[in-house]
Amino acid sequence: MHSSVGHWLILALPVAVVLFYAAMALLDRRRAPGARPVSFVQRNGIAVSTYLVVAVGVWTVLLIVLPQLYMIDLSFRPRLPPTQMGGPNDVYTLENYRFFLYGSTRSTAAWNTIHLKAFALTILASVAITFLNLLLCYPIAFYMAKAASTTRMRLLMLMLIAPYWVNEILRAFAIRVLLASSGVVNQALMGLGLVSEPVDFLGLDLGLYAGLSYAYLLMMVFPLYNAIESLDRNQIEAARDLGGPWWHIHLFVVVPHAKPGIASGCTLVFMLTAGALAAPQILGGPRTLWFTPIVYDRFYQAFNWPQGAAYAFLLLVACIVFVLATMRVCRLSLGEITR
Amino acid sequence: MTSAVELDHVTVRFGAFTAVQDATLSIEAGEFFSFLGPSGCGKTTLLRTISGFIEPSEGQVRIGGTDMRGLGPNRRPTALIFQNLALFPMMSVAENIAYGLRVRGVSRSARREVAERLLDLIALPGHADKRVDELSGGQKQRVAIARALAVEPKVLLLDEPLSALDLKLRQHMRNELRAIQRRVGITFIYITHDQGEALAMSDRIAVMNRGVIEQVADGRTLYEAPRTAFVASFVGENNAFVGTVAEADRDRALVTTAAGPLSGRNLRNLMRTSEAVLFVRPEAVVLGEGPLTGRATEVAYEGILTHATFELDGGGRMTATIPRGAPVPKPGAAVRLGYDPADALVLPREGFAHA
Ligand SMILES: Nc1ncnc2c1ncn2[C@@H]1O[C@H](COP(=O)(O)OP(=O)(O)OP(=O)(O)O)[C@@H](O)[C@H]1O
Ligand SMILES: [Mg+2]
Numbered sequence A: 001m002h003s004s005v006g007h008w009l010i011l012a013l014p015v016a017v018v019l020f021y022a023a024m025a026l027l028d029r030r031r032a033p034g035a036r037p038v039s040f041v042q043r044n045g046i047a048v049s050t051y052l053v054v055a056v057g058v059w060t061v062l063l064i065v066l067p068q069l070y071m072i073d074l075s076f077r078p079r080l081p082p083t084q085m086g087g088p089n090d091v092y093t094l095e096n097y098r099f100f101l102y103g104s105t106r107s108t109a110a111w112n113t114i115h116l117k118a119f120a121l122t123i124l125a126s127v128a129i130t131f132l133n134l135l136l137c138y139p140i141a142f143y144m145a146k147a148a149s150t151t152r153m154r155l156l157m158l159m160l161i162a163p164y165w166v167n168e169i170l171r172a173f174a175i176r177v178l179l180a181s182s183g184v185v186n187q188a189l190m191g192l193g194l195v196s197e198p199v200d201f202l203g204l205d206l207g208l209y210a211g212l213s214y215a216y217l218l219m220m221v222f223p224l225y226n227a228i229e230s231l232d233r234n235q236i237e238a239a240r241d242l243g244g245p246w247w248h249i250h251l252f253v254v255v256p257h258a259k260p261g262i263a264s265g266c267t268l269v270f271m272l273t274a275g276a277l278a279a280p281q282i283l284g285g286p287r288t289l290w291f292t293p294i295v296y297d298r299f300y301q302a303f304n305w306p307q308g309a310a311y312a313f314l315l316l317v318a319c320i321v322f323v324l325a326t327m328r329v330c331r332l333s334l335g336e337i338t339r
Numbered sequence B: 001m002t003s004a005v006e007l008d009h010v011t012v013r014f015g016a017f018t019a020v021q022d023a024t025l026s027i028e029a030g031e032f033f034s035f036l037g038p039s040g041c042g043k044t045t046l047l048r049t050i051s052g053f054i055e056p057s058e059g060q061v062r063i064g065g066t067d068m069r070g071l072g073p074n075r076r077p078t079a080l081i082f083q084n085l086a087l088f089p090m091m092s093v094a095e096n097i098a099y100g101l102r103v104r105g106v107s108r109s110a111r112r113e114v115a116e117r118l119l120d121l122i123a124l125p126g127h128a129d130k131r132v133d134e135l136s137g138g139q140k141q142r143v144a145i146a147r148a149l150a151v152e153p154k155v156l157l158l159d160e161p162l163s164a165l166d167l168k169l170r171q172h173m174r175n176e177l178r179a180i181q182r183r184v185g186i187t188f189i190y191i192t193h194d195q196g197e198a199l200a201m202s203d204r205i206a207v208m209n210r211g212v213i214e215q216v217a218d219g220r221t222l223y224e225a226p227r228t229a230f231v232a233s234f235v236g237e238n239n240a241f242v243g244t245v246a247e248a249d250r251d252r253a254l255v256t257t258a259a260g261p262l263s264g265r266n267l268r269n270l271m272r273t274s275e276a277v278l279f280v281r282p283e284a285v286v287l288g289e290g291p292l293t294g295r296a297t298e299v300a301y302e303g304i305l306t307h308a309t310f311e312l313d314g315g316g317r318m319t320a321t322i323p324r325g326a327p328v329p330k331p332g333a334a335v336r337l338g339y340d341p342a343d344a345l346v347l348p349r350e351g352f353a354h355a
Helices: A002-030 A040-075 A095-102 A113-147 A150-165 A168-179 A184-191 A206-215 A217-229 A233-241 A246-274 A278-283 A291-300 A305-329 B043-051 B093-097 B099-103 B108-121 B137-149 B167-184 B195-201 B219-224 B229-234
Strands: B003-014 B017-028 B032-036 B058-063 B078-081 B155-159 B187-192 B204-209 B212-217 B239-248 B252-257 B260-265 B275-280 B285-301 B305-312 B317-323 B334-339 B344-348
Touching: A002 A040, A040 A305, A095 A113, A095 A305, A113 A150, A113 A206, A113 A217, A113 A246, A113 A291, A113 A305, A150 A217, A168 A184, A168 A206, A168 A278, A206 A217, A206 A246, A206 A278, A217 A246, A233 A246, A233 B078, A246 A305, A246 B099, A278 A291, A291 A305, B003 B043, B003 B187, B017 B043, B017 B058, B017 B187, B017 B212, B032 B043, B032 B195, B043 B058, B043 B078, B043 B155, B043 B187, B078 B137, B093 B099, B093 B108, B093 B137, B099 B108, B108 B137, B108 B167, B137 B155, B137 B167, B167 B187, B167 B195, B187 B195, B195 B219, B204 B219, B204 B229, B212 B219, B212 B229, B229 B239, B229 B275, B229 B344, B239 B260, B252 B275, B260 B275, B260 B285, B260 B344, B285 B317, B305 B334
Parallel strands: B032 B187, B032 B204, B078 B155, B155 B187
Antiparallel strands: B003 B017, B003 B058, B204 B212, B239 B252, B239 B275, B252 B260, B275 B344, B285 B305, B285 B334, B305 B317
């Protein structure tokens, strides 16, 4: 009985919300149309306002802020058996972060090269993958937004979306199958006589990068599409009429206009790639360590939650700092991204 | 006089739909030439054909005597000003103006110089570093012109550039445009559905209807000697009487209409029994005598003129403009109406929509 509470909740909640909306619609119809409302509460009615405030509040506080704060707090505590938690030994410490740097909670003699390397690789590779994604998606998004007919656009959109109905793990395995030593790609290459021995795509990390690039493609296409779509076609034509070659028009007319979309696409893809778990676990070569599996291992292999929290927090901070810095360089504000 | 732009039997089709049909005309260098026509008659299509965004399905566009076939808009000596201007919002005013030069690899300082010079020309000195959205409607308008002029086109194409402005500004910009054209001396091809605009600015006007150029002439000729019923009804106000030619000679034609037999000039040499429309301008209508009788339904005093509308006894209506000082009919009063047949025109009915 106890275990099924969650199931009931997940089924009943949507029903409750629908009923709530219906009740509000009824309430709304009864109310006589009066003078123009002004404040947030007046504009939306008490019911809607309460709902918005409570829903958003619960969402941000309960589901985002509190757990994160708990994790951050945890990351500054030593690893203790449950009985000692809250006891005299449960003090704030930097030992988890020290471990990340030196591979030991006490000695600072040697660097923790494995983890540091994985961390750097994750950030750098995510940057590269984000950039590659941008280059791949820009022409697609531009074509969909400005060149394609409506039918062709819909078809393309469907073709982009449909593969994402397949779940992430299956997609990663599919790439693994494709690129394995006896996979389709290798067989084709050998059949054509281009190589004599199978290429170890997975060992070379090509599989990993291909999988990661593919995993979040849509996150790049859609913001780009939205941004380019809103560009007045006449501006492109005006630039062309004034003699602009195509690359110049893209670089100086389309891209500046699409900058918020580019930024939001890049941010999304970068964050998701750096935090990806399935693709690195499935496609990672034997010698490559992506940072997220390490974090995962801290929690579940080493059973060291404080250390896992510290690692996860480090990754988060690094990503945020990186994104903010990039936006600063591109002279973009956070508000523009969400336009 | 050399021809700046020649259209040689140009036809443009979109699928089965013909947007421009067999347009042939020649626009002279330095001319202010307008295309006038109702919405959807193919004006923009024709302009885009001249600028190179559309290839004609048939016929030839020649600019400066050279066939333009296969040359894209970036390789034609034309510059287009869009209906919505299409300034680049992320560039400053000066950068907008100099965009065409930047594309051509002109140095930064030279670009700046040209931008400043053009800003003087359009009477906006000191606005170089403003953002485009800080400008007023009329200022944006002028910046768009400067941006087009910067590439030194032989022909400037303007697609209803004043339609977004309010009335006052529109009238001011008419003069401004004309003045700029005189100063730079290049050919302007101007599109509008506003006849007042076309008449006020243009050296010559082509009147278009449903993809067909009906008449090319200066404003006075269009008003006083329209060749077709469409031009007569579209340019200026006109009273139209549909009927059949009963008698005709070289100068005069007598048309049997619902309001009775009416006669007018037979400029198109119509024969007996042809379908025709007789046109009388409101200012040519004479009150108090004549072959028509009617009742005043509306009398609107407009200062220098009074506008009167009459319900005719034989059916149909007629408007008259009465100059200041002349007697004005009372609403509802029966009046005799007439005109001097030398002021009336008999034209073929073909292409005349409303009866
Ligand atoms: N790309 C196109 N495909 C199909 N039909 C088109 C296309 N462009 C224009 N048309 C059609 O051609 C006709 C003429 O259009 P055009 O834009 O030239 O009119 P216009 O005279 O400029 O009208 P307006 O004064 O409203 O701007 C219209 O009936 C329009 O529907
Ligand atoms: Mg148009």
